[in-house]
Amino acid sequence: xxxxxxxxxxxxxxxxxxxxxxxxxxxxxxxxxxxxxxxxxxxxxxxxxxxxxxxxxxxxxxxxxxxxxxxxx
Amino acid sequence: xxxxxxxxxxxxxxxxxxxxxxxxxxxxxxxxxxxxxxxxxxxxxxxxxxxxxxxxxxxxxxxxxxxxxxxxxxxxxxxxxxxxxxxxxxxxxxxxxxxxxxxxxxxxxxxxxxxxxxxxxxxxxxxxxxxxxxxx
Numbered sequence: 001x002x003x004x005x006x007x008x009x010x011x012x013x014x015x016x017x018x019x020x021x022x023x024x025x026x027x028x029x030x031x032x033x034x035x036x037x038x039x040x041x042x043x044x045x046x047x048x049x050x051x052x053x054x055x056x057x058x059x060x061x062x063x064x065x066x067x068x069x070x071x072x073x
Numbered sequence: 074x075x076x077x078x079x080x081x082x083x084x085x086x087x088x089x090x091x092x093x094x095x096x097x098x099x100x101x102x103x104x105x106x107x108x109x110x111x112x113x114x115x116x117x118x119x120x121x122x123x124x125x126x127x128x129x130x131x132x133x134x135x136x137x138x139x140x141x142x143x144x145x146x147x148x149x150x151x152x153x154x155x156x157x158x159x160x161x162x163x164x165x166x167x168x169x170x171x172x173x174x175x176x177x178x179x180x181x182x183x184x185x186x187x188x189x190x191x192x193x194x195x196x197x198x199x200x201x202x203x204x205x206x207x208x209x
Contacts, residue, residue: 029130030128030129030130033130033133034130034133034134034135035075035129035130035131035133035135035136037074037075037135037206038133038134038135038136040206041135041205041206044205046204046205046206047135047205049134050134052134053134
């Protein structure tokens with residue numbers, strides 16, 4: 001049986017960072033406890049975050065997860 | 074480059090160097106060339122990249138996920154090659170008159186498994202890091 005491909009998950013982290021006084025990737029990474037490269041991969045859609053990381057990012061920007069992450073149909 | 078990517082490069086390069094050394098020494102040392110597999114011990118040097126620097130995160134969930142995928146692929150590849158090699162050895166031995174397998178062959182097989190495991194693990198991790206970087 002063929003395996004379903006993982007859905008593409010897009011996000012608006014880059015825009016949210018820009019709105020937060022041009023917060024750097026490193027500053028965001030430090031606040032949510034990951035490396036800068038992971039934030040870079042997240043913004044490029046190359047990496048799907050864990051629920052814990054998505055919640056941390058949502059809490060940091062004071063938004064719900066759905067406002068930041070969505071499935072690219 | 075993250076610390077774990079450096080660890081992956083270390084594993085890949087050391088395993089390639091080890092296999093090249095063992096192959097290069099074999100014509101002179103015979104089974105003694107298997108001593109070159111001792112170089113595999115240097116993969117432990119990768120831990121030097123994981124030293125904590127200030128409050129910076131060194132290893133995160135993405136690194137752990139890549140490590141998990143790479144380890145899984147490495148182990149599966151090593152097992153697959155081990156089984157295939159054993160099939161070949163048994164078939165080959167059954168065709169010989171005394172039907173005996175030299176212990177030296179088995180020793181080489183075990184060492185090669187370790188080198189393949191680290192080599193494939195390092196290669197898969199490096200490729201995953203590169204593919205994620207290229208996508209951004």
